[in-house]
Amino acid sequence: MSWRVNLFKVLRTKVKEFLRNTSLPGLKYVWDNSLPHWVQFYFGAVFVLSMFVAINQSLNVFNKWQSTPVIMGKSARLERIQNSPFPAITLCNMNKAKYSKVSDIKTGSLDYAMLQRTCYQKIDFTQYQNIKPRSKNDTFANFMVSVSPKCEEMIIWCQFGPTQRPCTDIFREFFVDEGLCCVFNLLHPYYLYKHDASYVRDYTTSKGITEIAVDWNPMTGYPKSLPAAYYPRRSIGVGVSNGLQLVLNGNISDYYCSSTNGQGFKVLLYNSIDQPHMKESGLPSMLGHETNYRIVPRSYSAISSIRSIARSKRQCIFSDEQELLFYRYYTRRNCEAECDALYFHRLCNCIPHHLPLIYRNASVCFVQHFACLARAEAQLVDGDTNACKELCLASCHDVSIFPDQFAIPFSQSGVGLRNKIFQNLSIDYIRENMAVVNFYYDNDFIHGYVRSSYTGPTEYMSLTGGIMSLMFGFSVVFIAELFYHLFLHSIFVYINYWWIRHRNRIQVGQDVQGN
Template identity: 30%
Template sequence: MIPNEIIISKPRNINEWSLDPGPIRQQPNSEFRGKQNEYGGIYPHVYVRTIGQPKNVNEKYSSRICKGIVQQLKKYCENSTLHGLRYVGDSHLTIGERIFWFISFSMAICFAAYYISNIYTKWKSSPVIISFSPFDAELNSIPFPAITICNMNQAKRNEAERILKEGSSIERKLLDDSCNGNTTFDNSENISWESLRDFLVKVGNSCSDMLHSCQWGAEKLDCNDIFNNDLTDEGLCCSFNRLPPEKIFRNSKDISILNQTYPNNVYDWDPEIGFTNTDNGDSIPKRPLGAGAHLGLSVILDANVENYYCSSTRSTGFKVILSNPIETPKMADFGFLISPGFETRISIEPAIREATSALRDIPIEKRQCYFSNERPLQYYRKYSKYNCDSECKIINSYASCNCVPYYLPHNESMKICSLTNRCFERAKGILDLRPRMRKLLNQKSADCHCFNSCNSVEYSVLKTAAPLRRIVNHNHSDEEVRKNFVGLSAFFSSNIYTKTSKKPIYNFTDFLANTGGLLSFLIGFSLLSIVELLFYVFWLNWKKYVINHQTDKVPDAPVFTFTN
């Protein structure tokens, strides 16, 4: 005979809801029903369960959880504010209608996911956008450009003739190299930086040789007060408004410095910081006085054509370049020509680029620019693309040719390149090629990753010229003016300029607005939709679990076991 047990339990009421203690298992014979009736008189509820056939409690509990979740999901669908989802859980609709709304809702989710993925892909592939800044740049917020002027004459005739007659062998070789490019120095010849610098100063045209008169705004000035001699890739030249070497180079001894004079108030200008209130306006670099030729720089230049010995081009006159005051000018490649006998006007157009601080969070390879403290250079104090390119040429020329050009920064252990060193010219040409062209031509060189500065000021020019008839307050014949003199004026054409701003294409708020707009448009999704889902799926089930857990704390009914 299978033993049986009689479970006698008290009725349990929680929150006025009657909780059924469980299904009544049928007894195997009438004897046990009688015992149930007997004990039922003592206890309100008596249940008899067969001991030999216990129920799987875990399976029952899991089934109850699943049914509860399904019921809550159904309630969520019936009450959800998402478009079309309430029809999916509506039991009054046919199966076909509910399937139709389920497919429609699923398609809307797919469309939303597709467009959101497009937004994300666009942000990952090109996370930066360049747009016009809503604020114009005032003219006094940027410096007047540095202007470098070089006479095309590489050697004064009187000095060249002296060298040919009584100069040293090294001077003669340097002269031949400068004019004809025929000399390559061997290792036995000790050409120091000082000897080359002295040679260039002797044969070149200094500021006092070139500048006839100078005017800054309405004030006539001594040219030696505002111009300084400089060594460039064109030899000895004259520069205006360029920062002193100690403000450009990390170690001013790394460059061949000439006798230069600067005012006491030199401002350590940087494109990223700009000018501050401590600058009084008279410092170096100078700021524009205003727009128009009468508020710019005007100079009269003397080419002294009769003293030409050899020219860097096939003509006579001057090369001029405008650059950022913190940069080394590339005169040989980018200088424009001014011919004697003409008055030339240069209208300056600045290109002002700025970047928001949020751009720092984007990887450098994605934004393609450097902030000033992100790329320290070995020889230059301040980063710019031109300075980075110059330093890259130093590294590549020294690696390829074991020498460095005289006009670039160097240390004492580096050998000097000849003035027209073919190895350096070839290395420079390869470096100036675009990376793709270098790869196609199978030319190897160090990739210096010289991106643009995130904050920069560059200058472009619009040049016009007309024949120069006479020079005021100077007694020169028309023929002499036509052959030797140049009138040059550089000025800004406007007091306000548009600047461009580089910033992330999306910040978190923009991304949230774009994705939220798509989800709201397609399925009616909002932040409260998440709260709804959490409420129906988790909160109500948790609440039901707490109630059931409280019912389990009621004392168990006595158990009576009977055997046959």
């Protein structure tokens, strides 16, 4: 029992010594016996209350640091549109099949089943589950190519910047979830995909114009050395005359089925390495109208220091952090497309023609898979792929396009139209079949956003240090005092005690030998 009493006395003595000598204001009054008790109690209560508030506020700062480690802010530096490619543009005809190509197809035949799928008709496909392809080239994609409107039929006049170009030089056929469409300024398949992509036709050239495909991504940009003519093409400038101008022909007399309740076209703008989602995100372009799409881009970047923060907390992924199965570059849209491909492959043992062929030996869905695809698509709407897509975080470096769309009807009879291609066409035919679309920037700069750390070590120390100092004068000197009284002083006393005792023993031994 005596050792406990002695320990209590030692601790009491040390606490008194610490409080008498501490640099914290107020504490030295707590154990000053020369003061009245109510004064000691008053300063003690103030110190306890201040400590409670300070610790509570410091924990709030810490929790915010943990819950929001990354903050999005506007970049202090504007970026010129010429530093990035002109957006990739996908154009789809709402007519999914030409009447002249499908009018003779017999009901109940193999081609009839593929036609119903092309036209998004909901029929019972179970009767076709045992049908096999008639030949190697008998695929659903080839059927769609044979019956869908071609790019050269749909896009009849093209001009990019000041130069008029053959439309087949700058557009290529491309499968999306809306069927066979036409795409402009998409990254070359060699740079976009890890292995060969089926049903992708590369650009062609004519009139001695040779454009070389180059690599590009939002994180590293263009290569340092570029050829004279290349794609994806850079932006030229602002205004309609520096954008992409197109004349489209809907040819409504050859309509068989529409992907919507109307006639015309669908348009989607996105960056050059993305997988487009036309069916849900496409914008309409009406026949008999000139539709303008003012391009409003936003660029997103991230400072490299946030790599040390867990992905789940920073909520973005650097493109060199995540390997995809089919795409060379990570983006959220590409990741989500691979999730859909995995989903259909798991349920139906095939991958739809418009989704990435994530496995080289995977089968592309054919007629015998249509019944399964219909069931799988119904479940997909209910969010069956959410678990996979939740892992598809945004890209830390990205470019997003927000088009501002407005349209004006063509002029009435008796008023001439500006484009020469309309000169030999009647105004009735133009209003019923033709459309003009313009894609252009109205601003020479891109608004950029930067992901950075909400608080680093310096900011965190400043915040917590400010709170502690405000509440009770806390400082680094106080930490040194606390460390001294708790450890250094005790160690010094023990060493001094040990040294005196050891010296006394030596002295006693010498005295004994001397006697």
